[in-house]
């Protein structure tokens with residue numbers, strides 16, 4: 404594809420508003436496209452791909468550009484990250500830019516400082532170094548620089564996975580079963596699904612395989628009382644509702660009205676009738692307290708730094724700060740405490756995050772177990788074994804990492820309350 408002056412100018416304009424990272428990149432880009440209605444679908448795709456490539460490799464691009472201006476970042480992203488040939492973009496370049504890009508194209512990446520190769524903030528690298536070798540961090544970081552695949556979950560209420568795979572095949576959409584999650588489907592390309600029949604009929608929902616594996620650890624059963632304490636837009640709520648065959652009661656709590664509103668249409672498509680979304684003011688809301696000791700299973704998919712999702716949300720590298728970790732830890736502890744009080748004797752509590760940091764993961768669970776002697780840890784490995792799957796590296800905890808499992812980064816611990 405040739406990239407001319409107008410296309411390059413649009414990419415530069417988009418980067419000019421997105422690089423300051425004042426708002427989440429997806430929202431800013433959405434707004435940008437609304438303000439530039441004249442852009443065709445190919446140009447939009449080019450702009451979105453280049454902006455995301457630039458965000459994923461921002462540290463590197465700032466390192467190799469003379470002034471880190473949006474135009475320089477755009478050019479270096481196209482040529483060095485996206486692999487665009489100089490011939491494809493030549494007509495949009497000044498002679499100086501062309502000479503610079505020719506030199507840049509031939510520079511090897513191996514000689515770069517570790518932090519630049521990893522393309523992670525210093526504070527994240529410092530925390531990861533307490534957990535992993537540099538070699539492992541680099542492998543993890545490189546996988547976080549890749550675009551994430553598009554994973555779907557088949558709604559077991561509506562169709563078997565085989566039938567969904569056959570339908571995709573008939574429609575010439577390349578889809579394969581996910582390696583571990585029994586209801587997952589991975590698409591090779593990223594077709595627009597919002598008008599596609601399997602999506603509009605609620606047969607499939609978008610959900611990363613890692614998120615599906617976290618949901619599986621709940622092992623929901625028909626007829627139970629279940630709480631999804633931090634339901635958000637309901638990725639795992641919908642999964643659990645289907646696993647319950649829409650029988651029993653599933654509360655979807657969240658403090659965010661907006662996220663619960665986004666759950667609405669998904670719920671409608673899914674055909675589930677056992678889900679009760681409830682906005683709560685905080686974890687000590689009266690709507691929470693009235694369920695104390697009554698719930699079979701509670702999921703805490705806790706608010707976290709989200710560093711496991713950098714493939715999808717690379718702007719978190721700019722937007723997240725180290726001081727947020729301690730603030731999130733307070734929330735995580737408080738939510739887990741409040742959620743634990745709902746679990747009836749013999750019931751299950753699953754704590755999960757999409758963070759890579761021990762401080763948000765093991766440390767929260769260890770402190771919880773120390774102050775709640777009536778809960779014990781159930782090895783995640785044993786739960787998976789019962790379901791019939793083996794997740795590499797899972798022992799007491801589930802630890803999903805993009806470079807090992809080809810999923811977003813996720814952590815989970817399964818806790819059980821004593822008694823019957």
Ligand SMILES: C[S@@+](CC[C@H](N)C(=O)[O-])C[C@H]1O[C@@H](n2cnc3c(N)ncnc32)[C@H](O)[C@@H]1O
Pocket residue numbers: 614632633634635636637638639640656657658659662683685686704705706707734738757
């Ligand atoms: C990791 S997201 C949940 C994602 C969701 N479970 C899914 O699968 O799509 C964390 C959620 O916790 C919510 N949250 C933050 N503080 C909360 C609190 N005190 N009580 C309940 N939910 C809270 C946030 O609004 C956010 O939607």
